[in-house]
Amino acid sequence: MDWFTAPEYWFSRLVLERGIAGVYLIAFLCAARQFRALLGAQGMLPIPRYLSAVSFRQAPSIFHWHYSDRFFATVAWSGAALSTALVAGAGDVVPLWAAMLLWLLLWVLYLSIVNVGQRWYAFGWESLLLEAGFLAVFLGNDSVAPPVLVIWLARWLVFRTEFGAGLIKLRGDRCWRDLTCLYYHHETQPMPGPLSWFFHHLPRPLHRVEVAVNHVTQLVVPFGLFAPQPVATVAAAIVVVTQLWLVISGNYAWLNWLTMVLAFSAIAGPAPGSPLPAAPPTWFVVLVIGFSVLVVVLSYWPVRNLLSPRQRMNASFDPLHLVNTYGAFGSIGRIRREVVIEGTADPDITDETVWQEYEFKGKPGAVGRLPRQWAPYHLRLDWLMWFAAISPTYGRQWFVGLLERLLRGDAATLKLLRHNPFPGSPPKFVRARIFRYRYATPHELRHERVWWHRTPEGEYFPPVTLPD
Numbered sequence: 001m002d003w004f005t006a007p008e009y010w011f012s013r014l015v016l017e018r019g020i021a022g023v024y025l026i027a028f029l030c031a032a033r034q035f036r037a038l039l040g041a042q043g044m045l046p047i048p049r050y051l052s053a054v055s056f057r058q059a060p061s062i063f064h065w066h067y068s069d070r071f072f073a074t075v076a077w078s079g080a081a082l083s084t085a086l087v088a089g090a091g092d093v094v095p096l097w098a099a100m101l102l103w104l105l106l107w108v109l110y111l112s113i114v115n116v117g118q119r120w121y122a123f124g125w126e127s128l129l130l131e132a133g134f135l136a137v138f139l140g141n142d143s144v145a146p147p148v149l150v151i152w153l154a155r156w157l158v159f160r161t162e163f164g165a166g167l168i169k170l171r172g173d174r175c176w177r178d179l180t181c182l183y184y185h186h187e188t189q190p191m192p193g194p195l196s197w198f199f200h201h202l203p204r205p206l207h208r209v210e211v212a213v214n215h216v217t218q219l220v221v222p223f224g225l226f227a228p229q230p231v232a233t234v235a236a237a238i239v240v241v242t243q244l245w246l247v248i249s250g251n252y253a254w255l256n257w258l259t260m261v262l263a264f265s266a267i268a269g270p271a272p273g274s275p276l277p278a279a280p281p282t283w284f285v286v287l288v289i290g291f292s293v294l295v296v297v298l299s300y301w302p303v304r305n306l307l308s309p310r311q312r313m314n315a316s317f318d319p320l321h322l323v324n325t326y327g328a329f330g331s332i333g334r335i336r337r338e339v340v341i342e343g344t345a346d347p348d349i350t351d352e353t354v355w356q357e358y359e360f361k362g363k364p365g366a367v368g369r370l371p372r373q374w375a376p377y378h379l380r381l382d383w384l385m386w387f388a389a390i391s392p393t394y395g396r397q398w399f400v401g402l403l404e405r406l407l408r409g410d411a412a413t414l415k416l417l418r419h420n421p422f423p424g425s426p427p428k429f430v431r432a433r434i435f436r437y438r439y440a441t442p443h444e445l446r447h448e449r450v451w452w453h454r455t456p457e458g459e460y461f462p463p464v465t466l467p468d
Helices: 007-038 047-051 069-087 096-114 124-136 148-171 196-200 204-219 231-249 255-266 282-298 300-307 380-390 399-408 442-448
Strands: 336-344 417-419 429-439 452-464
Touching (some): 007 255, 148 204
8 A cells, every 4th residue: 555655744734734723623612603793594685594495415514404503512512622732633543434523523513603604614725625635534533644635735735726726817807917016915905914005106117026926826836736855845835835924914814824724735744753654445546446436526616616717716516615716816906995893972973973982803994003913813704894895786785784683782693893982872873884994104104103095976875873
């Protein structure tokens, strides 16, 4: 069975398994802490209503058999506990078959959440985590050496993530081809981080170099992942470094972190103190081969998508999210707009009405507040607010529900915000306005102590009260 095992990738498997389990932990924590206002029985997009409209075949989920907010919380916190155990190495102290079942259970729990998550879970990194999580089922544990087929499938996943992102840029916005996208991107990205202002103000020639390096990293370097060593290790190291660059320049949930973890599949080297592997059991070999064949077959659709001039950016081709296609920022906004929600305690609206602003945790709000680093944690409402500012159609399903919950003083919704200007009792009216944001110049930052400048552009949603 020498062809089947790859002892030189023991360290790679260690990083893969611990890293994937760590990302699972963050994902389950996000679900547990945010679901009630977003997806709960009384949430903006209630899961029970969604389940009545889709079949199990369309959206496989254990919640088809039973749903309650308490049961969802149990699933999410159980997933977090199991993830913690696997991060700590629980998969290596149980038999091989038990470790595989633990990983499979983790995947089933998170798939069940994603498949009822609707718009709140319509992000490429959800599919990336599910695909990586299902791959982890077949990585084995300390009782066997890493299976080489699964190591190569992990590289194939990194390749699709990087190469898909590179192709969508070349086929998308012209600014990627003329190397000017980073003139705007750090200012208009969904959720800037604490260093994004500084990245935005780098010299423009350096921005052009950044874009050129990005093209090389995403369109050329991924092929090196399949080259002999040490070329594959060098390619993986380049992927890790460029992903770290993205981590410090913005907030993209766990996308960059999971990509870095997966890149370790191309870095050879035994883990310190790795045990002598036993021969893999026949049933394990059969399962790994079967899984590998399945991935090869299902890869037809992502490959066809990569070759298509009408490439889709983030798409799953089956409800199990087993083999997906990826991409990011095929187009770049030149102007940043933000939806600002305000409320008033006045019983009637007049010219003298005082409006007070709700503050969100991650998205830009008060001009003097430096954005925080949230990734790999994912603030789902903040991300959807960015989309809603691009077009009201993105908020059609949930934005009115958000306003209603603010008028009711809903505790679960208010926990998603940074600041509630009405701590004693909810407002009588709420409204939403659209503002254009731009980064302050270094001169403005020094003299005015502001990171942003904003100008109102009009009404986004008119004043409403509960009877409305």
